Amino acid sequence: MSGVVAASPSPRSASDFFSDPCDSHPLWFKPSLFLSPGFDSEAYISELRTFVPFDTLRSELRSHLSSLNRELVDLINRDYADFVNLSTKLVDIDAAVVRTRAPLPELREKITRFRGSVEAALFALRSGLHQRSDSAASREVMELLLDTFHVVSKVEKLIEALPSTPDDWPNEDDNSMGRISMNDENSKQQDGTTMREAKSMLLERIASEMNRLNFYMAHAQNLPFIENIEKRIQSASVLLDASLGHCFIDGLDNSDASVLYNCLRAYAAIDNSKNAEEIFRTTIVAPFTHRIIGHETSADAAGTSGDELENDYKQIKHFIAKDCKMLLLISSTDKSGLHVFNFLANSILKEVLFAIQKVKPGEFSPGRPAQFLKNYKASLDFLAYLEGYCPSRSAVTKFRAEAVYIEFMKQWNVGVYFSLRFQEIAGGLDSALTSASLVFIHDSDSYQRSSPNLMLRQSVTLLESLRSCWKEDVLVFSAADKFLRFTLQLLLRYCNWVSSAVNTRKSNASPSPGCEWAVSATAEDFVYVIHDVNTLISEVRGDYVGHISQYLSSCSSEILDLVRKSILQGGESLENLLPLLTKTIIEVIVDESVEGLRQLKGITTTVMMTNKPLPVRHSSYVVGLLRPVKAILEGDKARHYLTQETREELLLGTVTEITRRYYELAAEARNTETLLQKFRQSAQRRAGAASGVSETDKMCMQLFIDIQEYGRNISALGLKPADITPYCSLWQCVAPADRQNSISF
Structure with missing residues (x-):
């Protein structure tokens, strides 16, 4: 298809x-x-x-x-x-295409010509704008140069209107007075005061123009015209500084507030506050300061240290209130623009520091701690006085941030001062604690008058050292944290001394320095130690912490709480010594009491070697077992230096330990005799001898009678034998079978 x-x-x-x-x-x-x-x-x-x-x-x-x-x-x-x-x-598609393409080249040519004309117009416009910008910039430079020239000429004319000295003002003619532009009232007055004020006003005007000139100079640098007139500008600046300095000095000498105010405004306008501060320092402050500090006293010349800074500061304060107050008030006027001046730091404090460094550098040395602290506190008071002239908190902050203020504070080496005080206080305590024996305080001793409740010089030295840390003539508030830490270290040193002594007695090792007394110490010695520790605890937790809190009352509540907790922890360290000392006294008494228990071993030998009847009387050693504890606790020293609670604790602990030793020896003797009895019974059965009352029965009867008497002695001391666990064990060990369950005497 x-x-x-x-x-x-x-x-x-x-x-x-x-x-x-x-x-x-x-x-x-x-x-x-x-x-x-x-x-x-x-x-x-x-x-x-x-x-x-x-x-x-x-x-x-x-x-x-x-x-x-x-x-x-x-x-x-x-x-x-x-x-x-x-x-x-x-x-005919091709013909249609040709007809369509025909107008396109013509249209392209027109577009090209139009684009060229637009680009040419745009270039011309841009070129014109660039020329306009250059012209405007050149015009600005030209106007700036013209303004600069006019200001320089104006400044020179105004400077020419100034007389060389204030004395020349009355000789000025009417034309020169007209150039100053004074008001009618001032024109009529021809005294020096009016001339000073007019001059100061003219200087302020010149300074204002110089401020404008400096502004123009900053925006027209590296221009040939400016370089050509630079010498004129410098010459005008030098003349202005000189004239302004003379006028400022004249105002200071005559205490003219208007002149001073105008001069300060002039100095502020040209940003030259340092020059005004230096003039005030050298002209007003320096002469007086040198009269006060600059001359050595006869005591200084002789090499003594009788001259201190407190009196110098007092005179300088009087001088400030009399001769400097006006200027300080003017410079601190609200909304005046004069806040750039700091005469307190850069004039007054600077000159005082320079004078002390030059004439009395030894006053800064902490080598003499007492004088150093006095001078340091006087200096802090002087700085606080200067800060009183600051109108606001920000002004105080600015004053403290000044380099001269920081340099002044660096002169006082508080760290070295604290180190010297540390060595002084800690050395005294360490010397007392390294003594080979306990040193007892007598009523006539000076230590006793300051610490009437302490018995040992070691304890008194600790308390004096603790108090020394917070004395007015020792403590530096800025180093309060160091002194607090030092306080805790002193408490710890004393605690280590007591605990080391007790441990030395237990270990029988060679005693370390300061612990030799513990080897041969009696129970009464440790009674004194416990008494002193209790007294120190009461002092630290009571008046001592209260005194520190009052001294630091200016601190915040958080800091006060931390300080109080730290001191109370130091008191807890002392309190932790009490159980250790109580146990040591118990051991001393027990060691003395158990000497009589050695006779317990002789009961078996006596029964075997003698043909005695059943015993009816307790042994003689029983009476002496509790005699040492009774003598200690009922003596005057224990009653006077130990609390009732401590005596009861000592009594119960001592009797319990003696009874435990008693039980150990009785149980050992009973076990030994039981073995011997079995051997005798075996021998009697072999010999066919009749058995009567055995030696074991006699010994058990003797032990039972002894512990009955021992129980009566315990009751006489106010204790219940049945409540003492070792005594119950002792009763179970030697009591007859029919009396095992009831303790009675």
């Missing part, structure tokens, strides 16, 4: 009759993706090749191409008539 496009079918395999249709595709092949606007063939093939073999992909694409060709042929065959009609209608 003509006109029908035939498409060659794609090759099919031999088994294609039973396979899927030709237009069927695997799941991984999606022809719809080819129609998406953002389809990328390379990315698509790269993605498929990761899991589809290349041959399979190529085969599938060829199959899809064949399918597309068949569809195209089907479309042409289906609309073949329309396709043929389209081709017949497209007649």
Whole structure:
């Protein structure tokens, strides 16, 4: 059939009759993706090749191409008539194209000419704007130079209107007075005061113009015109500084507030506050300071240290209130723009520091702690006096941030002062605690008058050292944290001394320095130690912590709480010594009491070697067992120096320990005698002898009678034997079988 496009079918395999249709595709092949606007063939093939073999992909694409060709042929065959009609209608297409292209070159030429004209106009416009900008910049420079020239000329004319000295003012003619632009009232007055004020006003005006001139100079640097007139500007600046300095000095000498105010405004305008501060220092402050500090007294010349700074500061304060107050008040006027001046630091304090460093450098030395502290506190008071002239908190902060203030504070080496005080106080305590024996305080001793309740010089020295840390003539408030730490170290040193002494007694080792007394110490010695520890605890927790809190009352409540807790912890360290000392006293008394228990071992020997009847009386050693504890606790020293609670604790602990030792020896003797009894009974059975009252029975009876008497002695001391566990064990060990369950005497 003509006109029908035939498409060659794609090759099919031999088994294609039973396979899927030709237009069927695997799941991984999606022809719809080819129609998406953002389809990328390379990315698509790269993605498929990761899991589809290349041959399979190529085969599938060829199959899809064949399918597309068949569809195209089907479309042409289906609309073949329309396709043929389209081709017949497209007649003289080339001529239509030529007609369409004909106006295009002309249009392109017109566009090119228009673009050229626009670019030329734009270039001309840009060139004109650039010339205009350059002209404006040149005009600004020209105006700046003209203004600079006019200001320089104006300043020179105003400076020429100034007289060389204040004395020349009355000789000025009316024209010169007119140049000063004084008001009518001042023109009528011809005294010196009016002339000073007018001069100061003129100087303020000149300074204002110089401020403008400096502004112009900053914006017109490196210009030939400026370089040419630079000498004129410098000359005018020098003349202004000189004239302003003379006027300022004149105002200071005559205490003229208006003149001073105008001069300060002039100095502030030219940003030359340092010059005003230096003039005030050298002209007003230095002469008076040198008169006060600059001359050595006869005591200084002789090498003594009688001259201190407190009196010097007092005179300087009077001088400030009399001769400096006006200037200080003027410079601190609110909204006056004079806050740039700091006469307190850069004039007064600077000169005082210089004078002390030059004439009295030894006053800064901490080598003499007492004089150093006095001078340091006087200096702090002087600084506080200067800060009183600061109108606000920010002014105080600024004053403290000045370099001269920082340099002044660096002169006072508080760290070295604290080290010297540390060595002084700690050395005294260490000397007392390294003594080989306890040193008792007598009523006539000076220590006793300051600490009437302490008995040992070691304890008195500790208390004096603790108090010294917080004395007015020792403590430096800025180093209060160091003195607090030092206080705790002193308490710890004393605690270590007591505990080391007790441990030395227990270990029987060679005593360390300061602990030799513990080797041969009696119970009464330790009674004194316990008394002193209790007294120190009361002092530290009472008046001492109260005194420290009152001294630091200016601190915040949080700091006060921390300080109070630290001191109370030091008191707890002392309190922790009490159980150790109580146990030591118990051991001393027990060691003395158990000497009589050695006679317990002789009861068995006595019974075996003598043919005595059954015992009816207690042994003699029983009476002496509790005699030492009774003598100690009922003595005047224990009653006077120990609390009732401590005495009861000592009594119970001592009796309990003696009874425990008693029980150990009695149990040992009972066990030994039981073995001997078995041996005797075996021997009697072999000999056929009759058995009567045995030695074991006699010994047990003697022990039982002894512990009954011992129990009566315990009761006499106010204790119940049945409440003492070792005594119950002792009763169970030696009591007859019918009396095991009841303790009675």
